Amino acid sequence: MDKIIVKQRTFFKEGHTKSYAFRKQQLLKLYTAIENREKEIKEALKLDLNKSSFEAYSTEIGFTLHSISHALKYLKKWMKTQKVKTPYYHGFTKSYKRFEPKGNILIIGPYNYPFQLVIEPLIGAIAAGNTVILKPSEFSSHTEKVIEQLISDTFDPQYVHVICGGVETTQSLLNHRFDHIFFTGSPRVGKFVHQAAAKHLTPVTLELGGKSPAIIDETAKLKTAAKRIAFGKFLNAGQTCIAPDYLFVHESIKVEFLEILKATLDDFYTFEADHYPKIINDKHFDRITALIDPDKVIYGNKTDKSKRLITPTILHNITVDDPIMQEEIFGPLLPVISFTDLAFVEDYLKNQESPLALYMFSESKDNTQKIFDNVQFGGGAINDTITHVANPYLPFGGVGNSGFGNYHGHASFITFSYQKSFVKKSTFIDPNVTYPPYDKKEKLVRKIFK
Secondary structure (H helix, E strand, O other): OHHHHHHHHHHHHOOOOOOHHHHHHHHHHHHHHHHHOHHHHHHHHHHHHOOOHHHHHHHHHHHHHHHHHHHHHHHHHHHOOEEEOOOOOOOOEEEEEEEEEOOEEEEEOOOOOOOHHHHHHHHHHHHOOOEEEEEOOOOOHHHHHHHHHHHHHHOOOOOEEEOOOOHHHHHHHHOOOOOEEEEEOOHHHHHHHHHHHHOOOOOEEEEOOOOOEEEEOOOOOHHHHHHHHHHHHHHHHHOOOOOOOEEEEEHHHHHHHHHHHHHHHHHHOOOOOOOOOOOOOHHHHHHHHOOOOHHHEEEOOOEEOOOOEEOOEEEOOOOOOOHHHOOOOOOOEEEEEEEOOHHHHHHHHHOOOOOOEEEEEOOOHHHHHHHHHHOOOOEEEEOOOOHHHHOOOOOEEOOHHHEEOEEOOHHHHHHOEEEEEEEEEOOOOOOOOOOOOOOOOHHHHHHHOO
16 A cells, blocks of 8 residues: 555656646546446446446446546646736736646545446546545445456556555555545545544545435426436435435325325336345445334335345335434435425524435425525435436535535546646836835835725
8 A cells, every 4th residue: 555655646746647648548548448347347236236237327337438528528628727817016917827636646435336436536536637546435345346457457556546445444545645535425434534634634525415305395296206206216225325315295285296106116116126226235224224113104115134125115204303314314215294384494404414415396486496595505406306416517516514525527627636826927027116125115005906
């Protein structure tokens, strides 16, 4: 570990990663490597999380390929030195800024999207011109091995390298100095990462989670809302940081909506077929099933620990004080809370930790504006769920307890860069107003700065 970090830092300082040609070449190599290993990646995701071929491609493989294509399209523009305005009192001066690479980057990935959430930040780090250490999740061990092999076959280890291992390995990595740390995971571990980074004044990006709400008011189109909530919530068996964690449903349409939602789930999933994702390990299976109150289940609650399978489960008559409302579920349980006054929902959300996402299903501009203007959250959607994450033109990230910093597309390039600013002043003329002696010059300076 020590040797590879020193080699990466040396490789960066020698300037190998800075040119447009180099960065472009590395992105193309990564694209080809992912394409060529699609089968192995899918097999690993099947073994780790029982992901279907569709989910594996759309949310992991295809997602990253599209991101690379986007970066290749705009990289030259992102790297271009930009001329900015100069105040008139800086006479005969031109001002510029450009994005420079930070240096040696550490990326720590999670288990739920174990390929995408390692490769996506890697794309930004490569585009920005850095060297990179990758630490995939040990819980998704088959995907971890595929990533290690893909990277070692594609890149020189002094440029991009994978280090595998458990908690001790991560702790050891965090004892080293990096120029940026990118972490995706829980707020609890995020605090530990932040503390470790502070010892070296290392900037961090924390992509965390939280309890992301979905609100369905009395004006919503219920069939559309049911399909889009079912998709966003139960994708990857609910193991998605931006999945709707719970629902606020207006009392007047609650019964009708829940019947539609149950029928939608019947259409979406057949559990006799081996295609629904599984919970990552026994620990999380036990944690999720412990949150199920059988007296409040109105749909689902079929479990099989041998397969780590929990079917989509709806719980109603939930209150904000119930145990299931005290932590992020991160599984296929959907608690439903009814409301009669949107002001109650707004007040509740304003007094909770800021979620990573928020979703509002409504045909009322006033209701939507009330929530979106007054509640703090990282990102979200009106009449949809989770699709904002797939727009490379939108920055993705949290706020407060759900994290800080963002990435995707240009935002990734910015995250792994710093802005270098400079001026170029003419030597043709050199006014002496700024030079000593300063007698009788303060009056002129006061006029300039007004």
